[in-house]
Amino acid sequence: MVDVNTSREQLLETLTSIDTQTLITIILIFLIAYVLARIITTLLSKLSEKMSRSGRIKVKIIIPIVKFVIYVIAFYYIFGEIFKIFGAEILLLTGILGAAIGFGIKDLFSDLIGGLVITFEKPYQIGDKISIGSYYGEVTDISLRATKLVTPDANTVTAPNSLIFNEAVASGNYGASEMMVVIDLYIAGESNVETAMRILREAVVSSKYVYISKKSPIVILHKALPFYTRLRAKAYVNDLRDQFKFESDVHTRTWIEFQKNGIRAPQLNVLNIPSMEGNYELDVTTLRNFGSNTGGLKKSK
Amino acid sequence: MGTQHSGSEEKSFGEILGLRDEIGEIQASIADYETGKKLNIAIIAGNLAGKTTLLGEIERINLSRATGIAFSEIVRDRKEISLPDDAKRVVLFDNCHYLYMRKPGGFDIFYEFLDMISSQDRIFVTTWNLHTWKYLNEAFGLGRYFPVQIFIPAFNKEDLRLFILKRYGKNEIIFASDKQSKEEPLLYIIKYPFELAFLGKKIFIPVPKINILYLKNRLLNKQEQEIETAEDRVLEKIYLESKGNPGIALRIWELGLDYPRIEPKNIGQFSFNIDLEYEAAFTLSLILSYQGLKKTEIAEIIGSIIRVDEILFQLLTQELILKDEANSYRVRPEALGSVIAYMEKLRLVW
Numbered sequence: 001m002v003d004v005n006t007s008r009e010q011l012l013e014t015l016t017s018i019d020t021q022t023l024i025t026i027i028l029i030f031l032i033a034y035v036l037a038r039i040i041t042t043l044l045s046k047l048s049e050k051m052s053r054s055g056r057i058k059v060k061i062i063i064p065i066v067k068f069v070i071y072v073i074a075f076y077y078i079f080g081e082i083f084k085i086f087g088a089e090i091l092l093l094t095g096i097l098g099a100a101i102g103f104g105i106k107d108l109f110s111d112l113i114g115g116l117v118i119t120f121e122k123p124y125q126i127g128d129k130i131s132i133g134s135y136y137g138e139v140t141d142i143s144l145r146a147t148k149l150v151t152p153d154a155n156t157v158t159a160p161n162s163l164i165f166n167e168a169v170a171s172g173n174y175g176a177s178e179m180m181v182v183i184d185l186y187i188a189g190e191s192n193v194e195t196a197m198r199i200l201r202e203a204v205v206s207s208k209y210v211y212i213s214k215k216s217p218i219v220i221l222h223k224a225l226p227f228y229t230r231l232r233a234k235a236y237v238n239d240l241r242d243q244f245k246f247e248s249d250v251h252t253r254t255w256i257e258f259q260k261n262g263i264r265a266p267q268l269n270v271l272n273i274p275s276m277e278g279n280y281e282l283d284v285t286t287l288r289n290f291g292s293n294t295g296g297l298k299k300s301k
Numbered sequence: 302m303g304t305q306h307s308g309s310e311e312k313s314f315g316e317i318l319g320l321r322d323e324i325g326e327i328q329a330s331i332a333d334y335e336t337g338k339k340l341n342i343a344i345i346a347g348n349l350a351g352k353t354t355l356l357g358e359i360e361r362i363n364l365s366r367a368t369g370i371a372f373s374e375i376v377r378d379r380k381e382i383s384l385p386d387d388a389k390r391v392v393l394f395d396n397c398h399y400l401y402m403r404k405p406g407g408f409d410i411f412y413e414f415l416d417m418i419s420s421q422d423r424i425f426v427t428t429w430n431l432h433t434w435k436y437l438n439e440a441f442g443l444g445r446y447f448p449v450q451i452f453i454p455a456f457n458k459e460d461l462r463l464f465i466l467k468r469y470g471k472n473e474i475i476f477a478s479d480k481q482s483k484e485e486p487l488l489y490i491i492k493y494p495f496e497l498a499f500l501g502k503k504i505f506i507p508v509p510k511i512n513i514l515y516l517k518n519r520l521l522n523k524q525e526q527e528i529e530t531a532e533d534r535v536l537e538k539i540y541l542e543s544k545g546n547p548g549i550a551l552r553i554w555e556l557g558l559d560y561p562r563i564e565p566k567n568i569g570q571f572s573f574n575i576d577l578e579y580e581a582a583f584t585l586s587l588i589l590s591y592q593g594l595k596k597t598e599i600a601e602i603i604g605s606i607i608r609v610d611e612i613l614f615q616l617l618t619q620e621l622i623l624k625d626e627a628n629s630y631r632v633r634p635e636a637l638g639s640v641i642a643y644m645e646k647l648r649l650v651w
Contacts, residue, residue: 050500051499051500051646052498052499052500052501052645052646052647052648053646053647053648054499054648055499055500177648199405199406202404202405202406202407202408203405205440205441206403206404206405206407206602208579208580208583208649211648212436212439212440213439214439218440238647238648238649242579253404253405253604254405256405257405257406260406
């Protein structure tokens with residue numbers, strides 16, 4: 001009890017002794033830590049971009065850890081060297097901070113804890129393609145408070161780290177540079193499925209973006225539906241950044257070969273889609289197949 | 302004047318190549334076939350590593366019972382793979398990496414070939430480019446059709462010496478010591494080449510080395526020590542640069558030779574700083590995997606002749622490829638190390 005009282009007195013004494021000079025020193029230390037973290041992050045990012053695809057991810061993984069270490073050292077220096085606060089005093093300070101958190105900075109604290117969890121538990125890493133909440137994109141930065149994502153439309157989204165406590169996180173590659181891509185194509189029900197599957201398989205394995213390995217096999221699936229047939233290719237893209245290029249490349253080359261072999265897209269009328277003259281919105285997945293087969297469109301008219 | 306070894310004519314070429322084990326294994330499989338065991342053979346090697354030469358040696362050994370077919374461009378007609386009526390029981394197919402075209406609808410000949418080699422009562426000995434083999438094996442399980450797979454190993458230094466010098470008469474080539482060889486006869490610095498796939502670059506690291514040959518000659522008081530030292534240094538540099546690949550070694554030799562004289566300092570060490578757009582890199586990987594491609598073939602795979610012109614111009618100006626007398630584009634032998642490292646970095650070959 002005596003010890004706690006002594007600690008409390010020492011802590012109060014320390015906190016009341018903070019003058020302008022000390023405040024400036026603290027701000028300077030944080031500033032130096034921030035600049036240092038930025039420099040190291042930039043250097044590591046640039047280095048990783050020059051490396052192989054797997055090397056890029058490996059280097060980027062260490063960026064959040066380096067940042068965390070820099071900030072821990074900064075905090076340690078401030079508490080240990082400037083305030084001379086150790087042990088029980090830190091516990092007391094935590095109590096005071098807890099009260100402060102209760103009053104107003106709960107969210108910030110939650111984000112910081114989220115940042116620590118992300119750094120050490122690694123539900124995702126820099127370079128991963130993730131979906132969290134309603135966001136999807138490549139993780140470009142993980143700071144203590146927030147995670148930055150670049151969406152497929154090149155928008156930068158800053159998602160608070162506390163999202164991981166409330167939302168499920170899905171990582172498409174989880175530290176690898178290759179990532180599975182699912183490509184769906186829809187063909188007319190009367191098409192020769194065997195030929196179509198062979199063409200789709202060849203389009204996938206011959207794509208310049210494909211990652212081929214026995215550990216990451218290419219799977220071609222067929223599902224016959226009442227009015228049309230769905231073909232699905234599950235394959236890995238060599239670099240997750242080329243996900244959409246890969247999809248587009250497979251679609252384009254598959255449809256060129258489908259047309260040579262008389263394989264057509266489903267007719268619009270069997271999908272209950274209104275006439276092209278009217279104002280309507282097509283389902284995105286269906287739309288992309290029709291673009292390469294104008295024959296089907298003409299017939300439906 | 303020189304001390305080069307050229308009295309190797311009496312040896313069979315297979316022995317010169319240091320491929321006695323490989324030839325033995327192939328011959329054993331052919332012998333097994335005669336007793337009813339059918340094991341198709343794939344000879345697999347990187348560019349310029351000697352697979353055609355090895356197949357030629359197999360054909361020479363089995364002249365009376367072998368039929369040979371070689372491809373020099375992408376096969377488009379089924380007739381090219383069909384066997385003649387008088388085909389013998391051992392069939393040799395050279396350059397099988399030309400049996401497919403990397404595009405949808407470009408694998409029909411390849412499927413037919415696999416069907417033929419698995420259904421016909423013959424033994425098939427085939428050669429494949431290493432990168433194509435790995436690609437087709439991962440994508441189509443090609444290895445299942447070839448129970449015997451021979452990967453041609455790199456030459457050792459002595460094999461490489463014989464391979465290069467067998468082309469010349471005794472003492473025809475003059476090995477001359479350069480300034481560095483004279484000034485640092487015992488201890489010298491040699492630059493070891495390393496191909497770093499994670500950086501996509503070939504780098505050179507200087508390493509100090511003791512000249513054992515010089516030391517030995519000095520102790521034995523031999524007169525020709527200077528010449529032997531020069532020869533040793535020339536061949537050592539070629540060996541390190543080529544990593545035991547005979548085709549690359551020969552090219553480096555030819556580039557350094559000022560007939561009939563050659564000096565260690567004239568043996569080049571090549572490193573190319575490659576930075577290409579993805580499509581150009583993919584085209585380069587195709588040229589590497591097929592070993593040689595015509596412009597029309599590349600255009601058919603890429604899908605645009607205009608783009609191919611741009612890419613080929615870019616690759617030619619960066620001196621990564623050359624156009625041979627058959628109008629095929631090939632990777633320059635001296636650039637192979639850098640190109641492979643770059644392709645491995647992008648995981649376009651592995």
